[in-house]
Amino acid sequence: MKGSTSKRLAKLQKEGLTTLFPESTKIMVGSASCGIAAGADAVLQAITAEVKKKKMDAVVQKVGCIGLCYLEPLVDIIIPGRPRLTYGNVTPEKAKELVAAAKKGKVLEGALGKITAEPFLIEGTARDYNGTAGGVDDVPLYAELPFYRKQNRIALRNCGFIDPENITEYIAKGGYQSLASVLEKSSPGRIASDVERAGLRGRGGAGFPTGRKWKICLSARSDEKYLICNADEGDPGAYMDRSILEGDPHAVIEGMLIGGYAIGATRGFIYVRDEYPLAIERLEKALEQVREHGLVGEKILGSSFNFDITISRGAGAFVCGEETALIKSIEGDCGEPRQRPPFPAESGLWGKPTIINNVETLATVPVIAAKGAKWFSSIGTDGSKGSKVFSLVGNVNNIGLVEVPMGTTLRDIIFDIGGGIPNNRAFKAVQTGGPSGGCIPESLIDLPVDYDALTKSGSIMGSGGLIVMDEKTCMVDVAKYFLEFLESESCGKCTPCRVGVKRMREILTDICEGKAELEDLTRLEDMAGLINDSALCALGRTAPNPVLSTLKYFKDEYLAHILLKKCPAGVCKDLITFSVDKKTCIGCGACKKACPADAVTGEKKKAHKINTKKCIKCGACREVCPVSAVLT
Amino acid sequence: MITITIDGKAVTVPEGTTILEAAQQTGIWIPTLCHHESLTPYGGCRLCAVEVAGDNGTQIVSACTFAAVNGLVVETATERVLNIRKFIIELLLAEAPQAKVLQDMAQALGVVQPQRFTPRNELCIACGQCVRACREIVGVSAVDFANRGYERIAAAPFFQRSEDCIGCGTCVAVCPTGAITMRDIAEGEKATVPDGETLEGPARIMDNWKVGFKMKRCTKCGEPFAPEFQLEQISKKVSLPDDFFDVCRQCRM
Numbered sequence: 001m002k003g004s005t006s007k008r009l010a011k012l013q014k015e016g017l018t019t020l021f022p023e024s025t026k027i028m029v030g031s032a033s034c035g036i037a038a039g040a041d042a043v044l045q046a047i048t049a050e051v052k053k054k055k056m057d058a059v060v061q062k063v064g065c066i067g068l069c070y071l072e073p074l075v076d077i078i079i080p081g082r083p084r085l086t087y088g089n090v091t092p093e094k095a096k097e098l099v100a101a102a103k104k105g106k107v108l109e110g111a112l113g114k115i116t117a118e119p120f121l122i123e124g125t126a127r128d129y130n131g132t133a134g135g136v137d138d139v140p141l142y143a144e145l146p147f148y149r150k151q152n153r154i155a156l157r158n159c160g161f162i163d164p165e166n167i168t169e170y171i172a173k174g175g176y177q178s179l180a181s182v183l184e185k186s187s188p189g190r191i192a193s194d195v196e197r198a199g200l201r202g203r204g205g206a207g208f209p210t211g212r213k214w215k216i217c218l219s220a221r222s223d224e225k226y227l228i229c230n231a232d233e234g235d236p237g238a239y240m241d242r243s244i245l246e247g248d249p250h251a252v253i254e255g256m257l258i259g260g261y262a263i264g265a266t267r268g269f270i271y272v273r274d275e276y277p278l279a280i281e282r283l284e285k286a287l288e289q290v291r292e293h294g295l296v297g298e299k300i301l302g303s304s305f306n307f308d309i310t311i312s313r314g315a316g317a318f319v320c321g322e323e324t325a326l327i328k329s330i331e332g333d334c335g336e337p338r339q340r341p342p343f344p345a346e347s348g349l350w351g352k353p354t355i356i357n358n359v360e361t362l363a364t365v366p367v368i369a370a371k372g373a374k375w376f377s378s379i380g381t382d383g384s385k386g387s388k389v390f391s392l393v394g395n396v397n398n399i400g401l402v403e404v405p406m407g408t409t410l411r412d413i414i415f416d417i418g419g420g421i422p423n424n425r426a427f428k429a430v431q432t433g434g435p436s437g438g439c440i441p442e443s444l445i446d447l448p449v450d451y452d453a454l455t456k457s458g459s460i461m462g463s464g465g466l467i468v469m470d471e472k473t474c475m476v477d478v479a480k481y482f483l484e485f486l487e488s489e490s491c492g493k494c495t496p497c498r499v500g501v502k503r504m505r506e507i508l509t510d511i512c513e514g515k516a517e518l519e520d521l522t523r524l525e526d527m528a529g530l531i532n533d534s535a536l537c538a539l540g541r542t543a544p545n546p547v548l549s550t551l552k553y554f555k556d557e558y559l560a561h562i563l564l565k566k567c568p569a570g571v572c573k574d575l576i577t578f579s580v581d582k583k584t585c586i587g588c589g590a591c592k593k594a595c596p597a598d599a600v601t602g603e604k605k606k607a608h609k610i611n612t613k614k615c616i617k618c619g620a621c622r623e624v625c626p627v628s629a630v631l632t
Numbered sequence: 633m634i635t636i637t638i639d640g641k642a643v644t645v646p647e648g649t650t651i652l653e654a655a656q657q658t659g660i661w662i663p664t665l666c667h668h669e670s671l672t673p674y675g676g677c678r679l680c681a682v683e684v685a686g687d688n689g690t691q692i693v694s695a696c697t698f699a700a701v702n703g704l705v706v707e708t709a710t711e712r713v714l715n716i717r718k719f720i721i722e723l724l725l726a727e728a729p730q731a732k733v734l735q736d737m738a739q740a741l742g743v744v745q746p747q748r749f750t751p752r753n754e755l756c757i758a759c760g761q762c763v764r765a766c767r768e769i770v771g772v773s774a775v776d777f778a779n780r781g782y783e784r785i786a787a788a789p790f791f792q793r794s795e796d797c798i799g800c801g802t803c804v805a806v807c808p809t810g811a812i813t814m815r816d817i818a819e820g821e822k823a824t825v826p827d828g829e830t831l832e833g834p835a836r837i838m839d840n841w842k843v844g845f846k847m848k849r850c851t852k853c854g855e856p857f858a859p860e861f862q863l864e865q866i867s868k869k870v871s872l873p874d875d876f877f878d879v880c881r882q883c884r885m
Contacts, residue, residue, distance in 0.1 A: 317780070334777070339675045339693060339698065341698075341699075342699075487781055489780075490781040490782070491781070492779070492780045492782065492783070493758075493760075494675070494676050494677070494678050495676070495677050495679075495723055495724060496678055496719070496720065496723070498781060498782055498784060499723040499724065499727060499782065500719070500723055503723065503726070527719070530715060530716055533681075533692050534681055534692055534716040534719070534720070535678070536676070536678065536694070
């Protein structure tokens with residue numbers, strides 16, 4: 001590193017450390033979209049007002065999401081001489097109490113966890129909080145919490161700790177050191193090789209080796225090349241990329257700079273959907289900061305590398321996550337895919353060689369550059385290296401964002417990290433890979449998170465959405481849901497996707513309404529194979545996957561719908577009638593209160609009845625019944 | 633020049649030639665619906681599916697958009713390919729059962745009218761030939777696709793009266809299913825533009841684009857010969873004598 005550059009980074013690092021570890025008390029409010037949706041803004045306001053009122057010497061900061069989304073709003077407090085403590089479900093009132101206690105140097109009971117030493121992943125060190133003051137012995141260490149025990153946070157290394165709007169804090173945690181050292185010591189070919197040897201595969205879903213992709217583009221001859229960050233995250237229930245962009249935008253920018261250098265690009269684009277306003281806002285601020293500090297633009301960090309980054313906002317069409325459609329959208333055309341080849345690495349944006357990497361992939365790159373291929377490839381399985389971020393949602397207790405080493409089993413994620421299924425219900429399936437993925441049944445729950453193992457099961461790794469489903473989920477209805485989603489997100493360019501997926505969905509609707517025949521199942525399988533073979537882009541080709549995987553593992557449910565005209569999970573309205581089991585009913589009246597159609601009658605402490613003529617089959621009674629006496 | 637193999641036959645073609653063009657040169661028939669030799673390849677209907685050998689076995693591609701590379705091996709009539717073509721026609725037949733081009737294609741491919749799906753009876757099969765013709769040949773871009781997915785359809789902006797259509801009828805000529813209608817209204821007759829005004833003949837109405845035109849009469853023979861708006865637009869683009877369009881083509885010769 002040139003002397004002036006290293007001095008400049010060292011100065012910023014020092015500056016960042018003063019706000020990361022202030023001498024005064026520090027209060028951090030989880031202010032990613034998940035936190036804000038749960039009321040973090042009001043909590044932040046209450047804290048700021050209280051700190052002001054009490055004339056307290058404290059730093060109050062917004063941070064990203066630490067992953068415990070189900071406990072938002074989350075507040076972290078660092079009182080000098082004490083470990084970092086995290087509180088969940090914080091209300092403005094509770095926040096005031098936290099401030100009042102902190103003012104006295106005390107801690108409130110009920111902290112979820114503590115961190116005694118802050119890890120610095122890039123530098124491979126940790127900074128001790130010197131938490132000698134007592135009173136927090138009964139608070140578990142983060143590393144011991146079931147939610148965190150099996151996690152390994154690489155892409156999420158800074159989320160929930162640094163202020164995403166302050167570049168010096170990112171630099172303080174080793175940020176932009178990787179870029180500086182790559183620019184100084186490495187060549188484009190070498191860094192591409194390093195990433196290839198590390199075994200990093202694309203985190204957007206397809207899992208193509210990132211380093212190999214870079215090499216293809218590096219060897220393409222062109223006066224100009226582009227690197228695009230694909231932040232068009234659109235799978236239902238998936239929010240990994242949003243969380244990274246909101247919690248640590250500089251990690252993605254540094255990854256882009258290293259990637260841009262590796263492929264010989266001069267311009268980068270971040271294609272991000274407009275539904276992510278906060279991610280866009282933080283990215284814009286981050287770009288302003290890197291520009292100010294000479295980390296983008298010409299002669300970056302004193303090297304001969306020139307690279308600039310532009311944000312390109314998408315209108316939220318799901319298909320724009322597909323590379324060729326995404327390129328069309330940046331070019332200003334309607335986001336529709338075209339046939340590959342030519343692949344974007346040869347002919348992409350405006351006909352120039354273009355690499356498209358996913359947010360999480362790029363956020364991982366600086367760590368590989370810093371710690372080396374060997375370190376990264378020591379984590380994970382034979383074919384899948386490193387860690388993967390998942391958004392764990394659906395019928396699971398601990399809804400949140402988790403990052404686990406590849407090879408972790410689905411059981412570990414759902415039952416240890418996720419805390420199992422709520423309401424004492426049984427686990428039925430987990431959907432991975434979004435609409436292009438599939439549903440994995442209980443019999444395969446010990447499957448490791450691994451690109452190849454998940455593909456073999458009939459699902460895919462996908463971008464990281466994990467939707468957990470309990471026994472009250474109808475798998476035909478799930479397949480129908482995903483097909484409806486794809487039907488409305490199809491661009492309509494090619495026949496198999498435009499018409500074929502719609503016709504498959506019609507058959508599923510018929511099954512759910514009890515109007516289908518047995519041969520419709522063969523028809524669905526045939527159509528699935530043909531659409532998979534003939535559709536223009538990956539959206540269409542993978543559209544039948546939810547149907548195929550549910551047919552493979554839950555065929556009995558399809559058969560029950562078709563042959564017995566019954567929905568075993570009690571979801572498909574046309575096939576169910578609500579009734580109360582007289583023997584189980586305790587006559588509490590909860591169902592009567594919950595029914596919006598006045599269909600429930602009965603006296604207290606006596607078995608209730610449902611008038612099927614009035615019943616609108618909304619299921620409210622079943623939801624509230626404490627003894628599961630409502631039958632379908 | 634590159635050499636590729638189609639159905640076992642070696643064909644030598646210039647670089648950049650598509651599989652479809654190479655096949656046509658060899659006299660091998662590949663059915664198409666969205667393709668037109670005067671328009672940019674589109675690859676939408678997928679009827680021209682063929683099987684090409686790749687690194688990991690064979691793969692299905694659309695012949696109209698796939699540029700051949702030296703040594704490429706193509707099969708155009710395998711069972712896999714034929715099943716896809718039948719499937720495409722079955723799907724489209726349920727969309728536009730009355731379209732003759734689809735009926736003929738169904739016969740050629742041995743497809744019987746599928747019973748499973750409720751016919752839609754919408755003639756537009758979203759092949760996009762009108763859109764490309766209007767943009768690439770006429771240079772007017774009066775129409776494009778509206779909506780997405782199953783609702784995708786060629787239309788004038790916002791489904792309102794087209795402000796740019798010049799009533800040339802190129803879209804009508806390229807449309808394979810007859811989904812676009814152009815009506816010439818004779819003198820003394822009246823007709824209404826969809827969602828629009830009633831015109832007295834001689835006039836021309838483009839129903840799909842909701843626009844009607846008064847026809848220009850030839851000062852020599854008195855016959856109506858082209859929409860007035862079209863002639864105005866052409867005159868703006870090409871420098872012609874002011875009275876050039878006073879007479880029709882026949883009378884000028």
